[in-house]
Amino acid sequence: MTTAIATIVPIQPETATGVAKDLLDQVQKGLGLVPNMTKVMANSPALLKGYLALSAAVATGSIPAAVRERLAISTAQLNGCEYCLSAHTYIGGNIAKVDAAELDAARRSESSDPHVGALLKLSQAIAENAGDVHDDALGVARAAGVTDAEIGELVANLALNILTNYFNVLANVENDWPVVGL
Structure with missing residues (x-):
């Protein structure tokens, strides 16, 4: 990955509102931090919600x-x-x-x-x-x-x-x- 300027600006948890805030709060609660990727994904709550759901689903599978x-x-x-x-x-x-x-x-x-x-x-x-x-x-x-x-x-x-x-x-x-x- 290059050091180019972000093409999508991250949403900071402290200024997030609505569904984006709820999802970022969920990330904070689950991980103890909010990685930059999820801050950027928060621009599309549907994307962040889908990512979190698929992450949770694969974590319950048989692959450790x-x-x-x-x-x-x-x-x-x-x-x-x-x-x-x-x-x-x-x-x-x-x-x-x-x-x-x-x-x-x-x-x-x-x-x-x-x-x-x-x-x-x-x-x-x-x-x-x-x-x-x-x-x-x-x-x-x-x-x-x-x-x-x-x-x-x-x-x-x-x-x-x-x-x-x-x-x-x-x-x-x-x-x-x-x-x-x-």
Whole structure:
């Protein structure tokens, strides 16, 4: 992400009103902070509400947080989103407790854990091919123990990650995380 001026101005929680204020208050309550991405998303309460709902939904799935963070890193690297790469590297290391080597490997859609590696590779294939994944790729994933439920959740996580990647790149959201360069 470049250091260009934001194309969409963030809404500050202290000056927000209506639905935007309610949503930003929800973010503050849930995270203990309001990241710049959500401040910018607040310009469209429908967008912020959708992002929060999909985030909450994938968090209830069978793919654990530590794996979801690596999926987000892989997708951010693919899509050139420094904001998301930085955010998920920080969250992955400090909250999900993924070690630095695994966080770095996720940038290449790799993992020392064969199951996690299969999820990362399949997610990458789905993203690169707009969902048109060859049967061999699915077979390799299934041979590594990837379930149909996880395949469905991969698509949901991918949709969430692409949403935030594209939004942050488009809006030039100011990175408020320790920067991880592309």
